Amino acid sequence: DVKVTQSSRYLVKRTGEKVFLECVQDMDHENMFWYRQDPGLGLRLIYFSYDVKMKEKGDIPEGYSVSREKKERFSLILESASTNQTSMYLCASRHRDTYEQYFGPGTRLTVT
Amino acid sequence: AQSVAQPEDQVNVAEGNPLTVKCTYSVSGNPYLFWYVQYPNRGLQFLLKYITGDNLVKGSYGFEAEFNKSQTSFHLKKPSALVSDSALYFCAVRDSSSYKLIFGSGTRLLVRP
Numbered sequence: 013d014v015k016v017t018q019s020s021r022y023l024v025k026r027t028g029e030k031v032f033l034e035c036v037q038d039m040d041h042e043n044m045f046w047y048r049q050d051p052g053l054g055l056r057l058i059y060f061s062y063d064v065k066m067k068e069k070g071d072i073p074e075g076y077s078v079s080r081e082k083k084e085r086f087s088l089i090l091e092s093a094s095t096n097q098t099s100m101y102l103c104a105s106r107h108r109d110t111y112e113q114y115f116g117p118g119t120r121l122t123v124t
Numbered sequence: 125a126q127s128v129a130q131p132e133d134q135v136n137v138a139e140g141n142p143l144t145v146k147c148t149y150s151v152s153g154n155p156y157l158f159w160y161v162q163y164p165n166r167g168l169q170f171l172l173k174y175i176t177g178d179n180l181v182k183g184s185y186g187f188e189a190e191f192n193k194s195q196t197s198f199h200l201k202k203p204s205a206l207v208s209d210s211a212l213y214f215c216a217v218r219d220s221s222s223y224k225l226i227f228g229s230g231t232r233l234l235v236r237p
Contacts, residue, residue: 057224
């Protein structure tokens, strides 16, 4: 069965802190994605990775960076958290020969 | 620009009645279309997709979707709604130049007993 896990379900951080969100998939998928979900805005793509050590900016990369050192793990980094980064963060993965993406349970991040 | 529109923020339906959640799209080339469902405090679950072939696509939990090229629509349907279908539904289209999915803003489905 397809499995994408995220390191935390809920996270509370202070403004200016460095924040790491981890995502792990056990399906040997090449592609991985980070989205943020906000009410009324749907899902917006932050960054994605075609394969190990490869990354590409999505639609809203400002204030974020990513790391993909191993195939199964894709990390999202908030270098200096701000209150406007309070959101639900969703990780997804996809096999290169298919089209649908598989999502993790999400991390609800609150920055105070 | 490629986009997806879900014109209804919320759809209300009585249990046992048919339901429709609307989606229209704008994309260059052939559309690859998807529906996802999100239950409270959960990630998104894949329901169904249209890539090519029959315009009526069947998916999980008794849902189906009808692709209409002339109307650029991909509406989600179910013949008989269940209270447990209450959730947030997202339509998505694949960006024709990359692997990215473009999501609609979501429609909240509320099925009342």
